[in-house]
Amino acid sequence: MKYIDEFRDGELAKNIVANILREAAGDKSYSFMEFCGGHTHAISRYGIADLLPANVRMVHGPGCPVCVLPIGRVDQAIRLALERNVIVCTYADTLRVPASDNLSLMRAKARGGDVRMIYSPQDALKIAREHPQREVVFFAIGFETTTPPTALIIKQAQAEGVTNFSVLCNHVLTPAAITHILQSPEVRQYGTVPLDGFIGPAHVSVVIGSQPYEHFAHEYRKPVVIAGFEPLDVLQAILMLIRQINDGRAEVENEFTRAVTREGNLKAQAMVSEVLELRRSFEWRGLGEVPYSALKIRPAYAQFDAEARYGIVYQPVADNKACECGAILRGVKKPQDCKVFGTVCTPENPLGSCMVSSEGACAAHYSYGRFKDVEVVSR
Amino acid sequence: MSGEVKKGYVRGLDIKNGRVDMSHGSGGRAMAQLIEELFAAAFDNEYLRQGNDGALLPLAAGRLVMATDAHVVSPLFFPGGDIGCLSVHGTINDVAVMGAKPLYLSASFILEEGFPLADLQRIVQSMAAAAREAGVPVVTGDTKVVEQGKADGVFISTTGVGVVTDGLDLSGANVLPGDAILLSGSIGDHGMAIMSRRENLSFDVPIESDTAALHGLIEAMLESGADIRCLRDPTRGGLATTLNEIARQSEVGLMINEEAIPVKPVVAAACEFLGLDPLYVANEGKLIAICNAADAGKLLEVMRAHPLAAGAAIIGSAHADPHHFVQMKTAFGGRRNVDWLAGEQLPRIC
Numbered sequence: 201m202k203y204i205d206e207f208r209d210g211e212l213a214k215n216i217v218a219n220i221l222r223e224a225a226g227d228k229s230y231s232f233m234e235f236c237g238g239h240t241h242a243i244s245r246y247g248i249a250d251l252l253p254a255n256v257r258m259v260h261g262p263g264c265p266v267c268v269l270p271i272g273r274v275d276q277a278i279r280l281a282l283e284r285n286v287i288v289c290t291y292a293d294t295l296r297v298p299a300s301d302n303l304s305l306m307r308a309k310a311r312g313g314d315v316r317m318i319y320s321p322q323d324a325l326k327i328a329r330e331h332p333q334r335e336v337v338f339f340a341i342g343f344e345t346t347t348p349p350t351a352l353i354i355k356q357a358q359a360e361g362v363t364n365f366s367v368l369c370n371h372v373l374t375p376a377a378i379t380h381i382l383q384s385p386e387v388r389q390y391g392t393v394p395l396d397g398f399i400g401p402a403h404v405s406v407v408i409g410s411q412p413y414e415h416f417a418h419e420y421r422k423p424v425v426i427a428g429f430e431p432l433d434v435l436q437a438i439l440m441l442i443r444q445i446n447d448g449r450a451e452v453e454n455e456f457t458r459a460v461t462r463e464g465n466l467k468a469q470a471m472v473s474e475v476l477e478l479r480r481s482f483e484w485r486g487l488g489e490v491p492y493s494a495l496k497i498r499p500a501y502a503q504f505d506a507e508a509r510y511g512i513v514y515q516p517v518a519d520n521k522a523c524e525c526g527a528i529l530r531g532v533k534k535p536q537d538c539k540v541f542g543t544v545c546t547p548e549n550p551l552g553s554c555m556v557s558s559e560g561a562c563a564a565h566y567s568y569g570r571f572k573d574v575e576v577v578s579r
Numbered sequence: 580m581s582g583e584v585k586k587g588y589v590r591g592l593d594i595k596n597g598r599v600d601m602s603h604g605s606g607g608r609a610m611a612q613l614i615e616e617l618f619a620a621a622f623d624n625e626y627l628r629q630g631n632d633g634a635l636l637p638l639a640a641g642r643l644v645m646a647t648d649a650h651v652v653s654p655l656f657f658p659g660g661d662i663g664c665l666s667v668h669g670t671i672n673d674v675a676v677m678g679a680k681p682l683y684l685s686a687s688f689i690l691e692e693g694f695p696l697a698d699l700q701r702i703v704q705s706m707a708a709a710a711r712e713a714g715v716p717v718v719t720g721d722t723k724v725v726e727q728g729k730a731d732g733v734f735i736s737t738t739g740v741g742v743v744t745d746g747l748d749l750s751g752a753n754v755l756p757g758d759a760i761l762l763s764g765s766i767g768d769h770g771m772a773i774m775s776r777r778e779n780l781s782f783d784v785p786i787e788s789d790t791a792a793l794h795g796l797i798e799a800m801l802e803s804g805a806d807i808r809c810l811r812d813p814t815r816g817g818l819a820t821t822l823n824e825i826a827r828q829s830e831v832g833l834m835i836n837e838e839a840i841p842v843k844p845v846v847a848a849a850c851e852f853l854g855l856d857p858l859y860v861a862n863e864g865k866l867i868a869i870c871n872a873a874d875a876g877k878l879l880e881v882m883r884a885h886p887l888a889a890g891a892a893i894i895g896s897a898h899a900d901p902h903h904f905v906q907m908k909t910a911f912g913g914r915r916n917v918d919w920l921a922g923e924q925l926p927r928i929c
Contacts, residue, residue: 567918
């Protein structure tokens with residue numbers, strides 16, 4: 201595959217790894233957070249952690265869209281399907297996120313709810329057009345990457361005068377989450393989460409650009425390297441972070457120049473701000489309430505806002521006590537530190553959200569890396 | 580005066596414009612007509628012609644192998660095949676990977692009221708052609724009709740029987756550390772051919788399903804004299820899931836080499852686009868063979884000489900592992916687990 205294989209080249213990887221080994225040779229240790237689940241997945245799938253020296257450690261961040269979705273928000277969608285006889289459309293991984301009463305959207309479907317997996321919001325609008333006698337709700341989740349298509353579909357529904365379609369908007373914002381992590385007591389006070397720099401998001405940055413991260417570099421003195429989701433991108437970003445630390449720099453650098461500019465996609469940004477506005481606060485799984493960290497539909501488009509249309513009020517629901525997703529999403533714990541990891545909680549029966557998506561830290565480690573845990577045990 | 584209606588007065592099935600209705604499953608004359616003019620006409624063979632409730636079949640020496648498979652694929656027609664030939668190939672392959680010579684098939688149809696007779700005929704004729712080409716007749720069958728909305732066009736369930744010679748024992752439980760893993764060709768073709776025609780996801784790529792009957796290939800492999808432990812066709816769940824089944828059954832670990840696994844560029848690209856891993860995408864005309872490593876070269880040669888396995892490759896080996904993990908050396912230089920498929924990747928693929 202052109203433009204893909206070049207970034208998975210094992211020979212080139214050896215060169216970058218050799219540079220990392222040489223430049224991180226001292227007794228200094230390096231801890232970098234990859235914010236995005238896409239990077240977590242690449243690190244696990246290609247075995248990148250194995251290629252790094254022991255003093256370069258990767259900490260998984262919260263950038264996995266379904267992982268940070270709190271139970272209360274999934275409950276809202278499930279209730280729409282089961283109690284309001286609404287057709288609920290959403291992206292695949294969202295179907296499996298565990299919610300209250302041992303339900304998920306997939307299990308709600310088995311109980312008679314009309315829940316449909318879609319690949320694009322366009323599919324949801326199409327379903328609404330095809331079923332004029334039914335109400336259709338698009339359960340919209342994700343970071344800035346998936347936000348513009350949601351804004352677009354709302355505008356399109358308005359232009360076409362579709363009256364049986366609305367959006368349950370749960371879009372969240374990356375910079376707010378990074379700020380929250382940097383201000384957390386684990387990072388600032390206790391030092392339990394050593395963070396020397398960030399691998400910045402790939403697809404999110406295509407939309408928002410590299411500029412929003414400049415604040416972190418300057419204000420918190422943390423280097424940020426924006427990187428693509430291919431394994432060579434990740435290795436190169438790690439090398440660039442090591443170089444910034446060694447040089448005493450804290451800058452925003454862009455490894456993903458083939459897709460990311462400083463300004464980002466201005467057209468997409470304009471459309472999002474036309475249709476959506478900031479929420480004062482939003483609960484994230486793991487991070488709790490984070491101020492100004494999510495978007496809702498502007499009053500001008502209220503007829504397409506499922507929250508307004510169905511009078512939905514958010515009810516927070518506590519996570520399962522045994523589940524460590526919260527600490528894992530903040531980088532405080534690793535999946536292996538959780539007592540239920542791989543025992544009660546598996547990809548088939550996820551207890552916590554990090555075990556659901558292949559971008560989740562637990563699912564990535566369980567699916568790709570757990571041979572490392574048992575080898576240590578059996579030695 | 581005889582009770583027979585005069586030939587000229589019976590109106591034939593309106594295959595061109597007609598549709599399945601509830602009377603076609605009622606057991607009455609409409610059902611008899613459907614069976615006679617559509618099913619029996621296509622499948623015709625001496626056993627079916629017996630016309631009894633069951634087929635009376637001669638018994639060959641050896642042990643019987645029996646396998647059954649339900650087919651609910653959507654869409655019914657896809658590039659490279661349709662539910663008809665798929666339902667023949669799938670069951671023949673399940674019998675053949677046991678090392679058996681497939682002999683007979685049964686077929687039962689669940690039809691949805693309103694299904695066009697023209698589509699049904701196309702499916703039945705494709706099925707009959709596949710059975711004839713494979714030399715495995717459909718000797719008995721059944722038809723039921725359900726109300727509109729209670730099924731999706733047509734579901735086909737087939738059962739196959741075959742005979743395996745005494746002394747030949749192929750099983751997923753036979754694999755020993757050191758054995759070689761062979762794959763008969765590129766993976767993911769069937770699943771991606773189906774995906775490319777899904778209602779909500781059509782994209783224009785020339786991917787054809789690999790649906791095929793593998794008993795000819797298997798016969799040649801068995802004749803080679805290679806010490807084969809196990810044969811499997813990696814259908815739903817793909818190569819990864821089938822290897823995990825074998826690892827668990829045989830209580831061994833399996834190590835595969837990413838670079839050795841054939842994937843067509845167009846399939847790899849389509850998977851990349853949809854966020855799928857070809858290791859988990861269904862195949863309908865491929866097999867995994869695990870054999871004594873000493874015979875791997877010989878077996879590979881025989882496979883490559885057959886048109887259905889020209890792209891065969893040795894993709895890995897078995898080793899002792901108390902955890903029965905399937906692992907992969909990645910092309911990138913790392914190593915990772917290849918886990919069971921979690922959840923549902925592609926619903927209604929076969």
